[in-house]
Amino acid sequence: MTNRVIRQTMREPFHFEGIDVLPGTQARIPLPVGLDPLGRDLSIPVHILHGEKDGPILTITSTIHGDELNGVTIIRHLLYGMDLKPETSDDLVKVENLRGTLLIVPVCNPEAVILDTRRSSDGRDLNRCFPGSPNGTHSARIAHALFEQVVMRGKYLIDLHTAPARRTNAPHIRANCDREDSKDLARAFGTPIVLHSIGPEGSLRRTATGLGIHSILLEAGTANVFEGGAIAVGVQGIMNVMIHLDMIDGNLRRPEWRLIVRKSRWIRSPRGGMLHPAIVAGELVDQGQPIAHVTNPLSGDAEAILSPMSGVAVGLATSPIVREGDPVANIASVQKKKTHQKIRAAPMTEWTVKDVSETLEDISDDESGACIDDTPEDE
Ligand SMILES: [Zn+2]
Numbered sequence: 090m091t092n093r094v095i096r097q098t099m100r101e102p103f104h105f106e107g108i109d110v111l112p113g114t115q116a117r118i119p120l121p122v123g124l125d126p127l128g129r130d131l132s133i134p135v136h137i138l139h140g141e142k143d144g145p146i147l148t149i150t151s152t153i154h155g156d157e158l159n160g161v162t163i164i165r166h167l168l169y170g171m172d173l174k175p176e177t178s179d180d181l182v183k184v185e186n187l188r189g190t191l192l193i194v195p196v197c198n199p200e201a202v203i204l205d206t207r208r209s210s211d212g213r214d215l216n217r218c219f220p221g222s223p224n225g226t227h228s229a230r231i232a233h234a235l236f237e238q239v240v241m242r243g244k245y246l247i248d249l250h251t252a253p254a255r256r257t258n259a260p261h262i263r264a265n266c267d268r269e270d271s272k273d274l275a276r277a278f279g280t281p282i283v284l285h286s287i288g289p290e291g292s293l294r295r296t297a298t299g300l301g302i303h304s305i306l307l308e309a310g311t312a313n314v315f316e317g318g319a320i321a322v323g324v325q326g327i328m329n330v331m332i333h334l335d336m337i338d339g340n341l342r343r344p345e346w347r348l349i350v351r352k353s354r355w356i357r358s359p360r361g362g363m364l365h366p367a368i369v370a371g372e373l374v375d376q377g378q379p380i381a382h383v384t385n386p387l388s389g390d391a392e393a394i395l396s397p398m399s400g401v402a403v404g405l406a407t408s409p410i411v412r413e414g415d416p417v418a419n420i421a422s423v424q425k426k427k428t429h430q431k432i433r434a435a436p437m438t439e440w441t442v443k444d445v446s447e448t449l450e451d452i453s454d455d456e457s458g459a460c461i462d463d464t465p466e467d468e
Pocket of ligand 1: 153154157216250251467468
């Protein structure tokens with residue numbers, strides 16, 4: 090009788106790569122993915138925090154694209170706080186307070202990080218290779234190992250990304266909003282902007298969602314840099330999801346407004362030249378407001394690019410060099426006056442995550458726009 094009671098209350102260890110992670114402990118365990126060209130072991134470190142009490146398994150993945158680094162430091166702050174050092178008083182997530190299990194992969198594509206490129210060392214885009222194959226290309230094998238050994242073990246997934254080089258994204262969540270489970274997770278994360286998208290074929294999020302794993306993706310900032318605002322949104326969002334899933338104690342911090350974007354519009358440059366942005370990512374623009382100026386570096390010519398509608402700039406080009414037709418800004422239209430006023434009063438460019446009892450939610454479904462899945466590749 091006594092034995093039965095003990096068995097019911099003790100959590101099983103978490104088995105990973107032949108190692109038992111005991112309840113209430115954490116471990117960093119390498120996931121082997123073959124040998125590199127010099128014959129050295131290639132592996133992907135997986136950080137496992139196995140709480141003492143029951144709860145869900147949440148996987149957090151970052152840097153599938155080797156130049157998208159904000160996620161690495163989001164995870165660092167999440168585990169070790171602002172001082173970035175383990176086991177100090179400001180650590181945000183501690184295994185002793187955790188219910189359930191966290192599987193964290195700060196760097197999914199280590200060789201791409203070393204090469205400082207979006208693509209894997211074999212030239213492929215790892216986020217088009219899921220679920221992968223044990224007999225396929227190098228990227229397919231990495232995808233297979235990550236998917237089978239890590240992602241499929243969990244019920245929930247947060248995948249951390251940034252815009253590609255030469256572009257930036259206002260921090261936002263992407264989710265298949267036709268699925269209530271993913272939409273709930275997106276709402277809990279708490280970014281004011283949520284983009285509806287099923288994701289590209291072969292992407293981790295789309296593949297995991299298709300197999301019943303509740304999945305969202307953070308797009309925040311740009312490649313090759315650490316950005317304080319984007320990182321703060323990421324850390325708070327993951328904490329929010331963990332509170333929502335009852336993995337940690339705390340109060341969910343809700344945004345004052347939320348725009349669920351089903352279609353948005355890419356504004357394109359009317360000419361080649363040098364691009365001078367007149368707005369920042371996340372800014373609310375009025376119809377007719379200049380969003381950028383294009384100048385000719387060899388003459389006095391200049392032309393303003395005006396926003397064709399009122400909306401929030403979700404993505405922006407950052408490279409000064411533009412050609413006619415290049416995307417300059419991705420604008421999610423805001424049609425309701427009440428929503429416009431709310432965004433004006435609480436702009437997301439201030440990067441503050443408020444704690445309101447109720448969020449004003451609106452849908453942006455611009456009939457002249459396109460679904461994010463049909464616009465320039467990034468995720
Ligand atoms: Zn990415």
